[in-house]
Structures are given as C-alpha cells and as structure tokens.
Amino acid sequence: MKELVVISGKGGTGKTSIVASLATLAEKAVLADCDVDAADLHLVLEPTIKRREDFIGGKQAFIVEDNCIGCGRCARICKFEAIEEKALSNGSKGSVYRVDTISCEGCGVCVEFCPREAIEFNEVVNGQWFISDTRYGTMVHATLGIAQENSGKLVSLIRREAKEIAKKENQSLIIVDGSPGIGCPVIASITGADIVLVVTEPTLSGLHDLERVVELARGFDLSIVVAINKYDLNPDMSDKIEAYALQNDIEVVGKIHYDKSVTKAQINRESLIEHGDSLGSTDIKEMWKRLSKRLSE
Amino acid sequence: MTKKNIKIAVASGKGGTGKTTISTNLARAIAKNRRAAQYLDCDVEEPNGHIFLKPEIQKSKAVTIDVPEVDNEKCNGCGRCSDICQYNAIVSLKKVVVTFDQLCHSCGGCKLVCPTSAITDKAKEIGFVDIGVAKEIGFIQGRLNIGDIHTPPLIKEVKKAASSDSVIVIDAPPGTSCPVIEAIKDCDFVVLVTEPTPFGLNDLRLAVGMVRELKLPFAVVINRSDAGDDEVLKYCSKEKIDVALEIRDDIEIAKAYSKGEMIVDVAADYERGFIDLFDYIDKNIQLQEKLI
Numbered sequence A: 001m002k003e004l005v006v007i008s009g010k011g012g013t014g015k016t017s018i019v020a021s022l023a024t025l026a027e028k029a030v031l032a033d034c035d036v037d038a039a040d041l042h043l044v045l046e047p048t049i050k051r052r053e054d055f056i057g058g059k060q061a062f063i064v065e066d067n068c069i070g071c072g073r074c075a076r077i078c079k080f081e082a083i084e085e086k087a088l089s090n091g092s093k094g095s096v097y098r099v100d101t102i103s104c105e106g107c108g109v110c111v112e113f114c115p116r117e118a119i120e121f122n123e124v125v126n127g128q129w130f131i132s133d134t135r136y137g138t139m140v141h142a143t144l145g146i147a148q149e150n151s152g153k154l155v156s157l158i159r160r161e162a163k164e165i166a167k168k169e170n171q172s173l174i175i176v177d178g179s180p181g182i183g184c185p186v187i188a189s190i191t192g193a194d195i196v197l198v199v200t201e202p203t204l205s206g207l208h209d210l211e212r213v214v215e216l217a218r219g220f221d222l223s224i225v226v227a228i229n230k231y232d233l234n235p236d237m238s239d240k241i242e243a244y245a246l247q248n249d250i251e252v253v254g255k256i257h258y259d260k261s262v263t264k265a266q267i268n269r270e271s272l273i274e275h276g277d278s279l280g281s282t283d284i285k286e287m288w289k290r291l292s293k294r295l296s297e
Numbered sequence B: 001m002t003k004k005n006i007k008i009a010v011a012s013g014k015g016g017t018g019k020t021t022i023s024t025n026l027a028r029a030i031a032k033n034r035r036a037a038q039y040l041d042c043d044v045e046e047p048n049g050h051i052f053l054k055p056e057i058q059k060s061k062a063v064t065i066d067v068p069e070v071d072n073e074k075c076n077g078c079g080r081c082s083d084i085c086q087y088n089a090i091v092s093l094k095k096v097v098v099t100f101d102q103l104c105h106s107c108g109g110c111k112l113v114c115p116t117s118a119i120t121d122k123a124k125e126i127g128f129v130d131i132g133v134a135k136e137i138g139f140i141q142g143r144l145n146i147g148d149i150h151t152p153p154l155i156k157e158v159k160k161a162a163s164s165d166s167v168i169v170i171d172a173p174p175g176t177s178c179p180v181i182e183a184i185k186d187c188d189f190v191v192l193v194t195e196p197t198p199f200g201l202n203d204l205r206l207a208v209g210m211v212r213e214l215k216l217p218f219a220v221v222i223n224r225s226d227a228g229d230d231e232v233l234k235y236c237s238k239e240k241i242d243v244a245l246e247i248r249d250d251i252e253i254a255k256a257y258s259k260g261e262m263i264v265d266v267a268a269d270y271e272r273g274f275i276d277l278f279d280y281i282d283k284n285i286q287l288q289e290k291l292i
Ligand code: SF4
Pocket: A060, A061, A077, A078, A079, A080, A081, A082, A083, A099, A103, A104, A105, A106, A107, A108, A109, A110, A111, B107
C-alpha cells in the first residue's frame, strides 16, 4: 500500500483540483481530505456520508460561578490570558471569574490550582469526521469547528482511518489532500508518506514557499516530487523552479498549463479530467503516468 | 474623536485568494494618500509580503517560548508533571523525565506542580520578528523556524512589535483555526478575501462563521471577480454582507504578482479602489466608536 500526499506551500495553487483529477485517473483509491481548515475536496467528489463521528481534540476549563469566591488565582496563573474578571450575574456586589473559550488552550492549570475546586474540565467536541462513498472510492474527511485547535490531531486521525480502510478494502493507493503551510497540520499530513507531491506556481511567492516546504519535508526524510501549475503564466519563473528542483535532486513530475476550464469544471462539480479534453487535463494525465511509475518503484 | 491607530486584518478561508496582494497594496495606498501605516505579515509560516514591499530590515530579533528543563538530580519520580500536562509534552519515566519541546504549549503547569522544584524554564527559539521600512510604510514580519509548530505565540510577538500611532494592516494566515484567530482577535475590522468559485464560496462561509463567532465587523473583497460565477455575490447579499471591493481577473495583475510587483505601482487606476476600501473601513470603525 502506498500513500501519496499532495501539499502546497501556500494555498490556492490548485492542489485540491489536482487531487480530484488524480482520484479520477487512479479510478480506485482511498481518498483523504486533510486540509481540515479549508476542506474543499467534497465539493467535487460529492461524498455520500456512511459514518459520522465526533472529533474530541482536547478539554476546556469552565468556572462554575456559584463555587467561585473571586480570589483570582486562576487568572494570575493562566499563561494564555484566558480568564477574566466579571460581575456576578445575579447583580449583587463582588466579582467572579470566567474563561474565554476562544483563548483557553485547555491546559488545565487553573483546574489544578483553584482552591475551591470551582473549575470543571470537560472534553470538547472540536469537529466531526466522516467516512463516505464517492465515485472513486471511500473517502475520509472532516469539518473542524470554528476557532478550534488541534487540527494536527485531526489530520493524524484522518490518515490513520484512511490506512485502516485501505487495509480492509485491500487497496494499493491512498491519495491525501494535505494542508498548506509548514506548521502543525502539514507536519501531521506528511510524516511517513511514501511520496509527497508539492504543487507550486511560477511566482516569486511560489518559489519561496516551495523552498520552505522542501526544507521541511527534507527534515522528515521524505521522497518529494514537484508539479508546476499554470507554468506558462511566467515561463522564466518556471525555469527557475525547475532549476531549483534539479539542483536539489527533485523530479518535476508535471508542468500544467494555465487552463480556464479549471474554474468551469469546479462550477460543474467535476474534476478537470471528467470535464473533457483540455491543455490542463492532458498535462495532468502525463503527470499521472510519471507518478504511477514512482509509486510502483 | 477619530480613532487613529486602527487595526485592519486581511484574512481568507484558504490561501492563494490574494490576501497578500490586498494587504500590501492597501497598506501602501493608505500611507500614500491617507495616514501613516504599518504592514504586519502574520502569515508566519509563509511570509510573502516582503517579496512585494521589498523592505529594508533594520532589526531582527529571535522569539522564544518557555519550555521546561528538568534537573534529574532533584526529580523524585512522582510523575505529577506528566499528569498535569495535557499535551504529552513531558513524560516521567521512573528516575528520568523526558520533554518534547514541539508539543509544549508553555502553560507552566509542570513547573508549578513539581514538589521538588526540579523544573525550570528554558528558552526555546521558535522564529524571528523582522522590523524595517518599505518606502513610506512600516514593515514587520514573523518568520517561523522550519520544523517548528508554535505559530500562535510568534504571531503574538509580531503584533506586539507594532507601534500604536498608525494604521495597522495585518496579513493574516489562511484558514479558520488557532493561528488566524491569534492574528485577528483584537482587530477593529476584518477584510475577507475570496474568489467567485465553489471553493471560494465554501471557504468564505467558514471565514464568515469565524468572524461572527469573534463578533468582529467585516466586509468581503472579491478577487478575480469576473473569473467564475455569481454565487459569492448572491451569498453576500443574502447574508447582508458588504462587498467592499471587486478586482477583476486581469492578466497584468497576475503577471505583476508573479514578478513580485505591486498592483498600485503597475496599474495606477487600481489605487483608487484601495483608497476607497480604506475610507469605507475607516468610516465603519469611526461609526462604531461613536456608538460605544
Ligand atoms: S485551562 Fe489553562 S488556558 Fe484554560 S483557563 Fe485554565 S489556565 Fe487558562
């Protein structure tokens, strides 16, 4: 079983559209959407949800007003400035404390040190994750609640589930739509992957982000390949990216034309391959041949 | 009284919608035509504003967070540090304690519960804050060290480095989770940048949910406004959200972007749009000030 993870230094490089096309070309694979912050793959693959689970990422503190004597110890020790003083809700004199749920990181220090045991510490549901059917195979995906933490944990959970499913269904390929950036969710997306495909654009920002992401992936000793999307928008910059790849011994598996059909396909809820023949779809088919070869090595 | 030091965050549900383009050009247009302005690159995982603004960096300072250091001589193996840690960042194994700096949230809990004072703070570098000028505007950016995941604490430091006497334009990280919340939570106004596509609309919905949860005033900017369908416009009118600026899909803009050039420099007629955007935001904020 091989796991192909598609990432991009910055967002908006066409990563998700490319994943949808790869899913079409692979015909049979387990799909995983790990871009949990801005999950879009479902818009094209239109999954039918089979199983739905809560995602519990951590805990959160809650001060029970009736038990709080207003000593303020919690506010003094909280490193996240998450506890604020407030007037008693029954209008009588004196004050109590409350936890700002957006700033609270669920460390539990206040819970431990409250002299009146007035702080509850409960698990919170940060989102939901799903196992679904799509026209190209089973898909694992999720939604993360607003202003929620722990996207890295959720990403790891999705990849773990996708692997379980691949084993059960005897599938030889998992395609993962990874997270952008170089932070916690993307690290959780790529560790242990068989091939990391970095989708970039021929812009200065694209090159800059590519360098950072490659350095990150190198740190985890992963096998990296690159695709340059919309490469004809700035051929000079594409050459620079190719030169960079060559110097760093990274294969450029795809150079994809700028193609107005990409937006049209998205509006029709199709992958570019399904949308029909176009410059872009021909390029992606070429890329898929190279990727399949690397995956079978 | 007019509020001078207003903080405007430019955010988007996903990356690549033109957040950096909007925030850099907005900052430049404000400084040239209205008031002193600073640009803060809080997209610390992928800071790109410098490519367009080409700042002169005057000083760089390392940012550190406190992580625990354990004196194994003093440790009596009670394990209370690993009990309190919610992130598995400290594990007590009989007579030695192992720490995992990347998982630590610097809550200080382990140090507080340790009965033998075996735990002290150790500074761990997570990235840098660079401060400089880019022509007429102040420039500050955060750069997260590669392999590090402490994005929110670095963003906090970038914001602390700003001076309070001018308009602040924040280039926020993409998404709707902890890093972007840190970047926008105390702002006076949020500009949400999107594209007129199904992906753009889906990500905009999430971003709108986020700013509403934080109770922040906001408006939408549609980039490449003629490149897709009109679902974003329909959504905004249904939700009574102002569309403060639309920028058409212009090959000249795409080319300028790919070369690291500013729109207001290559196509002067766009400058007007950014000035109007600022006037709109400013009017909104001054109005709210009056209401309070
Ligand atoms: S759990 Fe931690 S972050 Fe939350 S309120 Fe208590 S001390 Fe603060």
